[in-house]
Amino acid sequence: MPDKPYYGRPIDIPVIGEGSQPGIDGDENFNFTQSPGAMHTYDMPLIPEPEEVKNLTIAKSILAQLLKTIDAHKAGDPAVGFDISDIDAANTDLINQVFNEGEVSVLYQSDTSVQIQESVLTGIWRIRVTNESGEPISDKIEIGDIPSIVREKTFLNSTPIDTNLEKTPENVLNAPPLVIELSEKMEAWKKGDMHHVINLTLLPLSTEDLHFLGERLGVGPITILSRGYGNCRIGSTSKKNIWWVKYFNSEDKLILNTIEVIDIPEVATAAPEDLRDSAERLREILEVYDVDIG
Template sequence: MGEVLAVDLLNLNADDRHFINTLLGEGEVSVRIQQADDSESEIQEAIFCGLWRVRRRRGEKLLEDKLEAGCAPLALWQAATQNLLPTDSLLPPPIDGLMNGLPLAHELLAHVRNPDAQPHSINLTQLPISEADRLFLSRLCGPGNIQIRTIGYGESYINATGLRHVWHLRCTDTLKGPLLESYEICPIPEVVLAAPEDLVDSAQRLSEVC
């Protein structure tokens, strides 16, 4: 996970909050997390890679407002490890039209249960699979409570599933349409994380404007 540094912004006055909002802007990664206490965390990467605005709300009430520096914000690390590890008993009943759904399910479960076998990617785009296979895998994984969107070369939508460290990733391009669909087995997909060199670069850029 690495070190995550945090500054509390909850009690800033309106002028200071406006300054922070203008300075940070909006970067390439945004995250929503539905918390167990019915609150929701909204996370937006700044234009400075590795700098994250983390806000948590319940309804219209702002409960937390923090600025964090790190490869990923603490709330995301915590939420990504909450689900239990799966067992083969979770396999849903077979459905008509299955082609490769069952072996892919066993591959996925094997890597989830073995941290030494992570990260691992199951690229559905490169495999002969049916809609029944997709449905079977979706039923196996179940819904999660984290939604991530990244922009850059096209858009990526990365949803946590109900299984620990299993993410459903879809990459699209406005002109070319779908580019990639995969299941990623890892604590947090690499495309979301800020690299150490990005953090160094952001610190240098911040020192120039502050």
């Protein structure tokens, strides 16, 4: 695969488990590479002039194919992928400039590392796969409300919740009933059900309670960061359809700490109107380059 620039952000997010829950004073021990900024609004990407890219027919052809795909795509449909691993650097650079970086980043960590960055056009994702040594394996673009790997791999190796509460650590008082509740909701939840949310912010939970919850839920392979005004940090657990979802304000202060039972938290997905808007914006870009889109 050619050595090409990648415009994704690295993510290092211990979402749950020892040391990751808020302390008594409300602090967070997350390790993010960038702090949240102001609310994002769409601006037309700074793209090259038409005469500068007149020979980059491969990139323009791919962009036209992407437009046709997103025009026909509906939220909830399986994501559609386009492999660009073997495209030369000049054509790749045009694609990079058109899509740039949006508000949502996803990391899948397993035997390979998959780093995913949503573009400025919501619902269009850049996906980079590397091996354990950090060497690139593949590079592709997907159209979808969420990348395919999130639907397919998040809970592939999920395990049951340990509900044995005979020997709980000292100062773990209010977490045990939550473990039972989550186990019951996990077993009962089915596709199409509303999400079940436990708002931990409103509950009298000690640091030990939170650590106990983290240990019983485990850590899954998917981490999602959704930036906007402040941000939302989402971590899959090792239990099917259970997510740890934390909201922060623009000063990176934890304002809402929740656990959700759902296949994918709604805050992480592109809405139908987002996909329609992205199609229109991509069409405007292609018109600048006088690309025949049929």
